[in-house]
Structures are given as C-alpha cells and as structure tokens.
Amino acid sequence: MKDEKTREAYWRKNLSYLAILLSIWFIVSYLCGIVFVDQLNTIRMGGFKLGFWFAQQGSIYVFIVLIFVYVRLMNKLDKEFNVNED
Known part of the structure; x- marks a missing residue:
C-alpha cells in the first residue's frame, strides 16, 4: 500500500511540474507571440519589436x-522518491 501511495505522489508531483511548465510555454508562445503581439510590438528589444521577437525567437528560447528546468526538477524529484538512476 505504501508503494502505491508513493507512486501516486510521485506522478502527482510530476504532472504538476508538467502543467506549470506547459502553461509557461503556452503563455510565451501563444499569448505573447499571437494574442498580445500588438501590445508587445510597442516595446523594442535589440531593434526588433517585442511581439515579433516572441513569435520568432522567444518561444524557442523559452x-x-x-x-x-524540467530535467533538473525531475532529477530532484527522482532523488526525493529514491528512484534516481545513479
């Protein structure tokens, strides 16, 4: 029974990491690159409009x-639940 609870806790935490990181990626790629592009284009970054930068480069960098970040979080989570590969 303890094993099952441990697995559930591990996957719950893993899914929360995924949800947070995918939300960040969605905000940067979709919202900043498409929805809010006109508002962001009023700001310049390196000579380019910020909305254009997010659409072309920013979402890839993020x-x-x-x-x-995910690799680091998962390595830490694996050590916490003693399922690391080391």
Missing part, C-alpha cells in the same frame, strides 16, 4: 530553458 522552450529550451524549460527543457533544462
């Missing part, structure tokens, strides 16, 4: 950073 996605790559989120991959590394």
Whole structure:
C-alpha cells in the first residue's frame, strides 16, 4: 500500500511540474507571440519589436530553458522518491 501511495505522489508531483511548465510555454508562445503581439510590438528589444521577437525567437528560447528546468526538477524529484538512476 505504501508503494502505491508513493507512486501516486510521485506522478502527482510530476504532472504538476508538467502543467506549470506547459502553461509557461503556452503563455510565451501563444499569448505573447499571437494574442498580445500588438501590445508587445510597442516595446523594442535589440531593434526588433517585442511581439515579433516572441513569435520568432522567444518561444524557442523559452522552450529550451524549460527543457533544462524540467530535467533538473525531475532529477530532484527522482532523488526525493529514491528512484534516481545513479
């Protein structure tokens, strides 16, 4: 029974990480790159309009950073639940 509760807690925490990280990616890629592009285009970053930057580059950079954050969070979670590969 303890094993089942441990697995449920592990997956619950894993799914919460996924939900948070995918929400961040959605906000950056969809909302900043498409929905709020006109408002963000009033701000310039490196000579380019910020809405254009989010649509072309920003969402890719954020996605790559989120991959590394997810790896770090999962390694920490694996150690917490003693399922790490080390």
